[in-house]
Amino acid sequence: MRILVLNAGSSSLKFNLFEMSPDSEQRLAKGEVERVSGMEDAIKSVFDQLGAETVEAVGHRVVHGGDLFHQSVIIDAEVEKGIDELSVLAPLHNPHNLEAYRAARDRLPGAIQVAVFDTAFHRTLPACAYAYGLPWEFLTEKKIRRYGFHGISHRYVSWRFAQLHGKTRADYRMITCHLGNGCSVCAIDRGKSIDTSMGFTPLEGLIMGARSGDVDAGAILHLITHECIAPSLLLRALNSSSGLMGLSGVSNDMRDLQRAAGSGNDRARLAIDAFCYRVRKYIGAYLAAMNGADVLIFAGGIGENAPVIRAEICAGLDGLGITIDENANESDSREPRQIGKSSIPVWVVPTDEELLIARDTMRCILHIPHD
Numbered sequence: 001m002r003i004l005v006l007n008a009g010s011s012s013l014k015f016n017l018f019e020m021s022p023d024s025e026q027r028l029a030k031g032e033v034e035r036v037s038g039m040e041d042a043i044k045s046v047f048d049q050l051g052a053e054t055v056e057a058v059g060h061r062v063v064h065g066g067d068l069f070h071q072s073v074i075i076d077a078e079v080e081k082g083i084d085e086l087s088v089l090a091p092l093h094n095p096h097n098l099e100a101y102r103a104a105r106d107r108l109p110g111a112i113q114v115a116v117f118d119t120a121f122h123r124t125l126p127a128c129a130y131a132y133g134l135p136w137e138f139l140t141e142k143k144i145r146r147y148g149f150h151g152i153s154h155r156y157v158s159w160r161f162a163q164l165h166g167k168t169r170a171d172y173r174m175i176t177c178h179l180g181n182g183c184s185v186c187a188i189d190r191g192k193s194i195d196t197s198m199g200f201t202p203l204e205g206l207i208m209g210a211r212s213g214d215v216d217a218g219a220i221l222h223l224i225t226h227e228c229i230a231p232s233l234l235l236r237a238l239n240s241s242s243g244l245m246g247l248s249g250v251s252n253d254m255r256d257l258q259r260a261a262g263s264g265n266d267r268a269r270l271a272i273d274a275f276c277y278r279v280r281k282y283i284g285a286y287l288a289a290m291n292g293a294d295v296l297i298f299a300g301g302i303g304e305n306a307p308v309i310r311a312e313i314c315a316g317l318d319g320l321g322i323t324i325d326e327n328a329n330e331s332d333s334r335e336p337r338q339i340g341k342s343s344i345p346v347w348v349v350p351t352d353e354e355l356l357i358a359r360d361t362m363r364c365i366l367h368i369p370h371d
């Protein structure tokens, strides 16, 4: 079955083409359309790049499934409406995902389309982890709670680690760190996500490329009421000019920060230190949440490619059973690999969100249960 996977962002459309069957998986092509002006043009450009490929099904990454979607689903009119309604919770993401769906449907009227949600893996969060300490009606009526994101990546790397060991996710307590432009940590207790650092939106938790991560809500209220900063400006500031970018003033790209810090830029140094400290703090929190862990896993652009950052995150965690082996950590292999043999082993497991979306798409169509 030929499956096209689309991951639509605000300014880019990433695509992958797979040939999938229940017992074989092959990636045929991958690419990205940048500076997307309209989704129809972007889809046209995808097919221009693919040549005259026939596509039987399309899998879409959809960021917010709210409390409507607990697993991947074939998109019909009702699902489309649901994703649309959830746009209020993810105004920077869901509208683009929906636009990609509609453009693909117009281009491929005969293809089955499937939505794979970034929130779905976290549906197992217990109430004590998803409830904010807010008035009860905020939770029950306004649905203000922690949803968690990056579930596709946390689910993929936890599956991959277990698969490499001939086991299942349910055999382990795992802490998975997805560190890319967006960053989150997840506590996976014997197969179930029981806590994760992103919350109601992908803004909570770690310091990210351009997103703030955790900030006292009181500070935001202060900026609105006393500094008269409009909420729309704050939305942009918190999502696009905070995090590594905001602290350093240099870039949202960790490589630029490492270069700048190396040549003595103090703000770049602070940004890196604050980034690593925040990840370390969440690892500690999730060790407490699960009464320990059987493995710590790094993934994402930074998690997979930045040994110095991994080392800084894990520095001083030997008291909790986490140390990194310097030589293994420096290896630039692309494969899943162990980088620490401490009582809690440390691994790098390259993520592959697109492959998981292709798998879910196939399974929805063939009625095979998801793992």
Ligand code: ADP
Pocket: 179, 180, 181, 182, 209, 252, 253, 254, 255, 256, 300, 301, 302, 305, 306
């Ligand atoms: P996205 O979240 O958009 O999918 P990625 O997972 O590709 O992003 O991660 C992008 C981040 O990974 C950027 O901050 C980039 O600097 C960082 N990165 C990629 N390669 C390296 C590297 N060799 N060293 C340090 N950081 C890296």
